[in-house]
Amino acid sequence: MDSNALTGLDQRITGCRACPRLVDWREEVARTKRAAFADWTYWGRPVPGFGPADARLLIVGLAPAAHGGNRTGRMFTGDRSGDVLYRALYDVGLASQPTAVAADDGLELRGVRVTSPVHCAPPANKPTPEERDTCRPWLVQELRLLRPTLRAVIVLGAFGWQAALPAFAAAGWTVPRPRPAFGHGARFTLAAEGGGTGGDGGEDLDLFGCFHVSQRNTFTGRLTPEMLREVLTTAARAAGLPAENGATGAPRAG
Structure with missing residues (x-):
């Protein structure tokens, strides 16, 4: 795809002032x-x-953290949730380093892109349904631009799942009825419109659910590093990406 188109979209997103709160x-x-x-x-x-x-794999979160992405200007960078996510991505071979502290720290993702359905940090980490819906067109545009190469998506948490399903439908994938239910380890196939033939640059999409990498989940053990690595490895392989050290492998040194 044209990387300039995605860069242009990113620039437009950073200027959005649609939600006063x-x-x-x-x-x-x-x-x-x-x-x-x-x-x-x-x-x-x-x-x-x-x-x-x-990117062949997309990870969809919730929204930037007030003192994480809202401080650093990069998704999941500079907060505890990002520490967990990028460490796991590094462990399975999808990130160049295990830490994410600043936008200029040299971190590179390998075949993976990270985004969210709400692009502004919300009070108490809770966007309203109206804010979610107002922000959705940005995600739809991003999905359409990624469509030629995108083969799998991991959605972190139930809020992201509910926000992303309509975006997949608007971007050219068929969401089953009734809508797939969120759950950790859930896996569904979203058929590309046109039968997944790639005639419009799109293929069927493997959709995965994963508990969010929030401190509440990681501190209590609801989501462990092993659980996260397992989902990342399975999704990466579904996307056609090489993945190392999944559910049973030990993390790489670093």
């Missing part, structure tokens, strides 16, 4: 900061997706 919150957080990050200049804008334009 989210604009006020993200900018207030950027002004007041957290004491630990007093020396940082916060991003304080919508956070675009992160990863290559020819």
Whole structure:
């Protein structure tokens, strides 16, 4: 696909001011900061997706964290959730390094892109349904641009699942009726319109559910590193990506 088209979309996303509550919150957080990050200049804008334009695997979260992506300007960067996610991506061979601390830290993703259905940090990490729906066209456009190469998607958490299903339908995949239910380890196939022949650049999509990498889930053991690596490995292989050290393998040193 044309990487310039995706770059242009990312730039448009960063200028969005469609949701007054989210604009006020993200900018207030950027002004007041957290004491630990007093020396940082916060991003304080919508956070675009992160990863290559020819990604075969997409990871869909919820929204940027107030002092994570809203501070650094990159998805899942600079917070505990990102620490867990990028470590796991590195462990299975899909990231160049195990840490994500700043947008210029050199991290590269291999065949994977990370995005969210809501691009602004919300108060209490809870976007409203209206904010979710207002932001959905950005995800639809991103999916359409990724469509020529995209073969699998992991959705983190039930909110992301509910937000993403209509976006898949709008971007050219058939969502079964009744809609697939979210669950950790859930797997469904979304048929590409046109029978998955690739005539429009799209193929069938393997959809995977995974508990969100929130502190609540990772601190309580609801989601363990092994569980996360297992989903990542299975989805990567479904997408045609090489994956290492999945559910049973030990993490790489690093």
